[in-house]
């Protein structure tokens with residue numbers, strides 16, 4: 001525990017941000033996650049510079065993390081090992097994609113496919129990574145049965161630790177399956193009422209040009225969707241009619257310029273009630289469709 005005055009904290013903060021004011025939000029994020037300083041406490045330190053401020057760790061520790069982030073472009077989430085997402089705090093590592101805010105919308109869209117009174121019996125999350133989507137679904141529909149698939153055993157280990165930290169254990173509501181997209185789900189083919197996926201969808205050439213903090217530290221497996229970015233989306237959409245239950249929903253996240261291509265793939269697969277949705281910046285980023293109900 002470190003105790004300092006509001007003015008000492010403000011001085012330290014100004015020193016860290018010297019010549020990089022645009023990084024203020026990231027530094028405040030670090031103060032909150034690592035030092036436990038809430039935004040309202042930070043604001044109060046401006047108003048009452050003489051009042052004491054408590055931090056959960058030393059300023060040296062914060063400074064060391066901050067310098068590593070700035071100099072080596074390591075994501076802050078990797079350095080603190082955690083990431084807030086929805087109302088959860090999830091473990092993250094270089095084996096998993098850092099959960100993004102827009103993926104919270106993917107989960108909302110999936111939930112919106114069902115009446116409050118009747119959720120899916122069986123659902124799947126393809127490419128679960130940290131497990132964020134699967135855990136949100138499992139918490140929302142505690143009596144459902146879910147399958148969370150990833151081809152990365154290391155990612156699944158992180159997801160399972162996140163499940164355990166939330167009190168969801170192997171054998172309970174979620175089956176954690178290592179394998180390629182639909183392959184581990186063959187035994188439940190035709191029974192899935194909902195399939196959600198945020199697959200790798202960035203075209204390979206675009207991945208190469210991403211910011212180093214993403215390109216050099218997040219798993220390429222989670223980002224790279226092949227030459228047009230659609231490799232995984234194609235595989236997922238093409239097999240969806242066999243894997244979904246009659247009337248079952250498919251809810252996908254995709255790159256901002258893939259809406260037309262994804263719409264075409266959904267139509268070619270014979271999926272019905274197709275619609276596309278925008279993210280918070282107004283970009284078409286999600287697709288929803290369902291298997292026809294005979």
Ligand SMILES: C[S@@+](CC[C@H](N)C(=O)[O-])C[C@H]1O[C@@H](n2cnc3c(N)ncnc32)[C@H](O)[C@@H]1O
Nearest residue numbers: 097099127128129150151180181198199200222
């Ligand atoms: C964009 S990340 C999404 C992670 C998480 N669902 C999220 O939204 O933050 C895509 C995930 O797909 C996984 N993946 C890539 N290729 C796969 C494959 N062929 N089969 C299963 N999972 C795959 C990656 O390991 C990665 O965890």
